[in-house]
Amino acid sequence: MSASDHPFHRLTPAFVMDAVESRGYRCDCRTLALNSYENRVYQVGIEEGQPLIAKFYRPGRWSDAQIIEEHEFSRELAEHDLPVVAPLADAKDNTLSHFDGFRFTLYPRKGGHAPEFDNLDNLLIMGRLLGRMHRIGALRPFEHRPQLTSADFGHAAANWIAKHFIPDEYRDNYRALTRDLLQGIDQLMAEGAPRLIRTHGDCHAGNVLWRDEAPHLVDLDDARMAPAVQDIWMMLSGDRPRQLAQLSEIIEGYNEFHSFNPTELRLIEALRSLRIIHHSAWLAHRWKDPAFPTAFPWFNTPRFWDEHILELREQIAALREPPLQLI
Incomplete structure (x- = not known):
């Protein structure tokens, strides 16, 4: 099976919440699929906390090392006070997680609107x-x-x-x-x-x-x-x-x-x-x-x-x- 054929349909709300809870969070059963095609991205409600963004990677596109290097670049930029939405790390400072055949990353939810580049x-x-x-x-x-x-x-x-x-x-x-x-x-x-x-x-x-x-x-x-x-x-x-x-x-x-x-x-x-x-x-x-x-x-x-x-x-x-x- 190629990466293009991978069954993203397995990413049901229950699956997504189970993956997020494997990182130590407790979900409040609210999930919202966001616009994303190469990967799959969801907003997930968290009990007694702000919602998180869960990004599930398309299998076969990037290696773990390539994904982690992207995360490290984001975090490096954030450490220099650049306004970049960087991934959240777990207790062991890992930003890339694995769950039942999928790789995923959690991000804080950040609001905003589309830029006006004609300005x-x-x-x-x-x-x-x-x-x-x-x-x-x-x-x-x-x-x-x-x-x-x-x-x-x-x-x-x-x-x-x-x-x-x-x-x-x-x-x-x-x-x-x-x-x-x-x-x-x-x-x-x-x-x-x-x-x-x-x-x-x-x-x-x-x-x-x-x-x-x-x-x-x-x-x-x-x-x-x-x-x-x-x-x-x-x-x-x-x-x-x-x-x-x-x-x-x-x-x-x-x-x-x-x-x-x-x-x-x-x-x-x-x-x-x-x-x-x-x-x-x-x-x-x-x-x-x-x-x-x-x-x-x-x-x-x-x-x-x-x-x-x-x-x-x-x-x-x-x-x-x-x-x-x-x-």
Whole structure:
């Protein structure tokens, strides 16, 4: 049985509460499933205490060492007073627990609302947070977690889609487009290879909670070695002048705590392209998980593949455009 087929349906409310109580807590029988697809996440009520968040990991994706290293990074950031939701440790200072074939972690529940990244003042604040995080992330590398590479996020993902998933009528076009796109990405990434540091890896609005007029980072599940700009480009949106204004605010705040290398800006469209290719492969790999067709009904339809092919063409053109430059 592959990781994609793993029976997450075993995670009934009773199972979830039994797992949480194995950590020494007493549940009050309130459980609420939260939006999560790669893993499964629940809010669990605790007697005479605040609810906890229980995260059950998809089997086969990460090793124990990789998960623990992510936890250690979160805790390191929290120890330096960064607003990161770090995992809770047990009496033996372990953050990763095992229960009846599943691995899980507990977190404190933290409220907040979605960030307003169209507010330039908020982007200045986010830049400061990322600068602080990367200053710590640059101190030493991950030993177990992977690097963000075109081999994994691009070539392997595109080859799998072409061989195993895409409808026949789109296959030749898809192969040709991804070949040309990845050739451009490889060339960009080979020209003065950027310094890789420990990053959040998936720093989009859905992984930021805003409360008390400040951002709080959550879900470092995709933390990996990557260029610093990987944690910046997903906050950019709109036309080129708008992105330049956004970027200026982010980097101004960033540079207050850590020096950003502006040559990394040439990688933005390459990283965006890799995310587009990898995301479609991620959906395809997980399509047998019943949560995915329900959550992503638009995927694997003729309209999706038409738009995906067009998106790949647009990314080839974007790679040929001059990169964003700081004002």
